[in-house]
Amino acid sequence: MFKKMNMLDKISATDCIVLDGGYPLSVLETIVEKSEIYNLSNFCIPIRKPRGSDLSAVEQEYNK
Secondary structure: OOOOOOHHHOOOOOOOEEOOOOOOHHHHHHHHHOOOOOOHHHEEOOOOOOOOOOOOHHHHHHHO
16 A cells, blocks of 8 residues: 555655554565665564563563
8 A cells, every 4th residue: 555655755755654564574675675765764663573472671661
């Protein structure tokens, strides 16, 4: 959907786009490969952990 909506034509190189996790990193890599303006730092996506895995010390501190 991101590609179908031609979103890259609607954002500037300084924008940060937050995605809901429905886009795997491979899709974003394909998008930025084709662009001379955008890179992965223009996107923020959630990091998914396997269910039941322990939190790191940094993650525990963040969740406080």
